[in-house]
Amino acid sequence: GSDDEDDAGASASESDVAAEAEADGAEEADGDEEAPAEGGGEGERLIVGVQFLDDFVGAGVAGFATPPAYSSVIAQFMFDGLLELDPTQGYLPVPDLAESFEVSDDGLVYTFDLRDGVTWHDGEAFTSEDVVFTLNAALDPANQARTAADLAAVSSVTAPDDDTVVVELSRPFAPILQSLSLAIHPEHLLGPELAAGTPPGETEYAAAPVGTGPYMWNEYRPGEQLLLDANPDYYKGAPAISEAVLVAVADYDIAAARLAAGEIDLSEVSGAQLGLVEGLDGYAVNTVRSTNVFAIALNIEDPLLEDPRVRIALNNLVDRQALIDLLEAGLGEPALSPLINTSVETDAGASLATDVEAGTALLEEAGWVKGDDGAWSVDGTPVSMTLHDGFAPQIAEVVASSLRDQGIGVEVITGQYSDIFGQLFADPSGFQLFTYSFGAPTDPDSIYILFHSQATLANGGFNAFAYANDDVDAALDQARSVTDVDGRAEAYADFQEAATADPAYILLHTAPVHMVISDELGGWEPGLVEYQFVRFLWWNVEEWTKS
Amino acid sequence: MTRYILGRIATLVPMLLVVCALTFALLDLAPGDPALRIATSLAGGPPDLSRVEDLRVELGLDDPLPVRFGRWLGDVVQGDFGRSAIDGSPVTERVVGALGPTLLLTGSGLLVSVLGGLLLGTTVGLLPDRGPARLVRGGIMAMTGVSFVVPTFLVALGGLWLFAVILGWFPAGGISDPGEPRTIASTLEHLILPAVILGVGTNLGVFTRLIAAGVEEQMDAEFVRNARSRSIGPRRIVSAHVVRTSIIPLVAQVGSSMAYLVGGAYAVEVVFGWPGLGRLAVEAAQDQDVTVILAVTVISGLVVVAGNLAADVLLGVIDPRVLIARRTT
């Protein structure tokens, strides 16, 4: 229910939502108290196949050092944040450890009222000290926290009393609520160790972390599995399934095999494995739309690509349907906007749709000449471009092939992710086309680092080729500083219009997410959309049942 | 003999040093700025360039190569392999923890390929190359030749689907059942399929052929004719005379296949979710996690060296002429 019609001020709106959500939470908690008794969940075990388990555990261990997105697997099982992002409401931040919160009118002071009676897995009481500690630790450069950049607008964190936390910002920053959903760690365990100068990853705490979430750390067998036990004292009520095991799977093929062998209850697979898991006895495949957009970044400083008409034409000429059919088993969607499937998507991207005639016309307009053999040339030289790729060679090949079909010479250069990106960071000028992937899973602001002229690689952004468009910049800045939903939506509409007229990317398609789930499992509810690596699969794991 | 072994061991230390220095230098040649790489992975995106400078100073990356190597070596000698360049976690535990499973898997894989090679190679060497026996020979050669034609990862994937998924005879992965404690029985249950696949997928073909070649040649040797004249049973002729002499090249080969096995078990480890060194190495290689790669190098180097030493000693035991040649030179 993201179509909130409340037209009151920003703070009121947020509070309302928060209050609503609080009520929901209470209801859920009530329901859950009965669940274990009814479902006979006692002794049940949830077995989940997870890629990059070691990385996730490593990140979860130093959890505060990681945006919730990256640590989501561990964080959603073991930890809570001040707020959580509700997939059923377009990832609206709703109360979690904070019972409610208030935002000052100038958008600079956030006051959180903490939930009472929450305890850590070791029995200690959860207090505002823990929140202050975690946020300060994340901001401390010594801890090299990945979240530090997201929290850059925070100027101070204080705890007037045990139940209240006040976060002050130096400037209005709309996405801050999302950032404040990061996992909270126990001051009484981690605090002394960090104070002693131990790096987060090497603390004793990291070997057996303690949270407030629905599941508790039991045992970690590196490279193999992570064993978790249900937290009987979880504030929403004890989870119905008494044990959770996260099993490492090296890739989707192996996940498919272990699913087929009946060894795991659920795992994600990619489009390529659909043929293997469809019709598998005892499992169902759930396909979820996604915001994960594949794109080709364009080096706008390259003479061939300077002209926006050429960049629009490339968008028109690329065969998106081929990508979807060949790589996503026909289940992806053509992406004409970087904000596809988010709450702020508009139809501004229509002019980028695949349309060979329009593209051809635009190229001719831009001074390209099509020869008798169908090959394009500029100033008598046949057009030939390079397409660098570091992670999706098949996408690169299909794109290159479809552009070649249109008479544009494209040669694919693939390599290892770190190599190719290393080259890019070192010197982007040798590149023309470059495969990229991005998306706006929880807050549309995540595209800021892709389009804003300040977000160059040198500044820590992802705007690889120093794309700069004043209208785009203005719209993105505006979206950050207004805090009301409609105001932001308007700003993003402006952004999309400007970005469509002057594309920085060839936008390709979205890759949907396929979850294979055992029929024995109940209570799983997908978010609206999912994004690469940022899975909100587990957001309601405490409600799951297994028969 | 004891002297010889001690001598060999005394040479191991400098040898490992050379290996470490070599690897260290090679990895140093890799293009790209390690500080940038670390900063990138720490930041999970484009790093803050001033951070990169800090890191460079912090990690002493501007020091000359020998200085860095010395520092690293000093730490390693104290049992500290440093911190992962990717997530900053300590490497020592991970590498040491992965060593056990790797030894188990490669050891069993080697056993499978040696025993299988002996059995099948001898069979092939003994069967006449004519008549219906030719079919059996061809059959065995084709079967063991699988490893020549099919890459190990495909054998592993195929084996996984056939034996674990379709037939359900073995678990499909891991070293223990999800959520259950590790026991010897469950470890064995999980070990069989990957070990057999590793043995068949890597060395069985070579071993079978080596043995077959030797047996075929030795079966007409004068001393075998002599043994026949002494009414020594065919089985004993094969086991005590022929195999012993044909096994010499095999033992030499085992030594060099150690590294192949240790480093090469990766495919099997990845496919079967076996928490071993190979898998660690693959992941580290893909992440370019230099610290982990170095640690894996040292540890697997130790294993391989030990294996080579064992093979060398064995060679001397089997073929006295080798020992004598060594003693006189």
Place this chain on the structure above:
Amino acid sequence: MGRHPRLPTGRLPVVVALTGLAALVLIAVVGPLVIDADPLRTAAGPPNAAPGTEGHLLGTDSLGRDLLARVVIGGRASLTVGLAVSAIALVVGSLVGLAAATGPSWLDWSIVRVIDALTTVPFLVLVLALRAVLPPGVASTVLVLAAFTWLPVARVVRAQVLSLRGRLFVEAAVIGGASRSRVLFGHLLPNAAPPVLAVASAVCAEAIIAETTLSWLGLGIPPTTPSWGNILVDAQREILIGNWWSLAAPATAIALTIACTGLLATQSRRTGFA
């Protein structure tokens, strides 16, 4: 009466193997000039089209690329890798192994040490390190693979020669005034040949296979240069959904090549390379 032991070129299996190899090489060299399908063109036909589908003799892969064109051009990369790697390994390995077994003891000592040292460097580390220095491609793959495949050859040659060296016939040849190289190449090496050739044939096979594995790890010949290895890797999954031809085409090509080299080795062994 031959001066040196010769490959028994007159024997049928050898003729078959040599012809087979020559044919494979010829197809890889000439084939792409004859076939007009573009091996890189995706959606050239329907994806996963069965063999015999209009215009696609061997069918298409999951990206709708023509398999025949891909396998034929893939032979260029794969055969280059297999043959070049085994040639390098055989030559370097034999020379080094011989030098170790017959040279002064310090040389043997150092060579053994170096071989031991190199064999302890795990394959992946070597690959990664060399890969980091060399741009990905066929030539660098050959170098990477040759860098460690000569080791087993050298070891086997050394072990064989060591056990042969003490034999009387070598002594007799020395008394007969055989030059050092004649002893090495006329007596020791040919006698060591059967297991060495068996290993070398394994090396050729191993190289072609290792190329595949490197592709699987994403460290091999880039997918934009088709090789049997990366075609195979692309196809590994398709077989489970019924597209056996994607796998069968490169696998058959690999199997044929390896069968030919294997046959050569077996034959040279059976006839004692003479």
Place this chain on the structure above:
Amino acid sequence: MSSALSIRDLHVDLHLRRTTVEAVKGVSLDALPGRRVALVGPSGSGKSMVARAVTGALPRSARVRGAIEVDGVDVGAKRPAGLVAMAFQEAAAAFNPTRTVAWHLRESCRAAGVDPVDALPDALAAVGLADEHGSAYPFELSGGQVQRAGLALAIVTSPRLLIADEVTTALDNETETEVLDRLGALTRSRSMTVVFVTHDLALVERWADEIAVMDDGRIVEHGERAGLLSAPAHAKTRALLESRMPTVTLDRFRPTANGATEAGGDDAGTTGDGAAVGETPVLEAQAVTKRFDGQRGRRVDALDGVHLSVGPGERIAVVGRSGSGKTTLLRLLAAVERPDAGTVCWGGEEVADLDRRALRSQRWRVQMVFQSPLAAFDPRHSVADIVAGPIRSFPDRCPTDVDDRVQELLGAVGLDPDLAPRRPDQLSGGQRQRVAIARALSVEPEVLLCDEPVSSLDANLRRSVVELISRLCAERGMALVFVTHDLSPLPLLCQRGLVMDHGRLVEQFQVDAR
């Protein structure tokens, strides 16, 4: 009384790649229990093949027809362990090189169900070997020692039928007598039947009850010893008997010095008497010492301060008991083994001082005929390749075409040119020995070192080979060091002789030219 051995119409065909060799063409032979039957005949006539056929030791390429029964048991179908055993002509090759002698003996015992505790030392003692020889590897033994070890291996299980293929060729007279005496007692006491293959007619005279003469794969004559020797019926038998060289014993020669001190203690003047006085010796060993460290601390002083000087064209015989160090001396002289102490000189130059290249360029000067030729041939080379080996290294030494020269050499040692493409293991014992001689002669060396070069040749061939060597010495001025236990060629061949014992020169003697 039934026969201990009964062979009926035995054929052995050897299928080579291009041809088939009919080695045995219908042999029938009976031997009564307890009898000793000598099987004699020219080299290559098929004697060893008959022996192998009886014991199942034929090469893979062999196809057999005919019936063979031992003690009424058809051994073609099944050979119970301990029924029949054979001592191989080339003992060195009959042992698994990676196992000790005792290991083989124990293996035989186990197969035949005999307790090795007594049988093993008994068998070794019977052939005059000590326990330490048992624990040695075959390649650590001298020629005569392995030969006796091979014999021990055959008798250790006390078989009903013993086949001995040239088992005394490497033994000196004394040792031979000892071994035969003990063997005789043993076979008598166990009423063993013995079939022995030999070229040594003296041995036949002394030991055989009956004699069977083979020629070209057939038995041409068979009868009681006395009758056959006095009135040979077949032309081949007569030829063999006639070409026999007169038996010679050491007493016949004139001692010139005795004791190692005299022979070796002084300078070259002592040893250098004879033809060599005043001239630079072509080959010289000064106070050479060689010690081997064997298994279980077995330590052998194979040579202990030996002096030897060979003048140009001088022909020296070296005799001595089995294991006394003769072969070791030759190997030092040929510079394929280094002395522990002392020096070896070629033409006045110390071998140890020559660098590898210089040494190699001199190799043609000193050529050697090995005691066990099979092991001294590259198993993968053909006869022609073997003979041509040295010529290829020293093309100057052979002005004519290599192939022609090979044919010529084969002819000179009485070998059929058809044998040229064969591998060494496809030859008879005598044929191999002649190949070895042909190889050594191919570059017309200055010094020829011969280690029992004619031990496996029949009387006929032996004479012609000895005459060949003698002629070459005379015509080309080739010097000769001739190790032998059979003294009969000496008068024809040598000027003086040395006696070795336990690694020392103990005596010298002068041979009067005939």
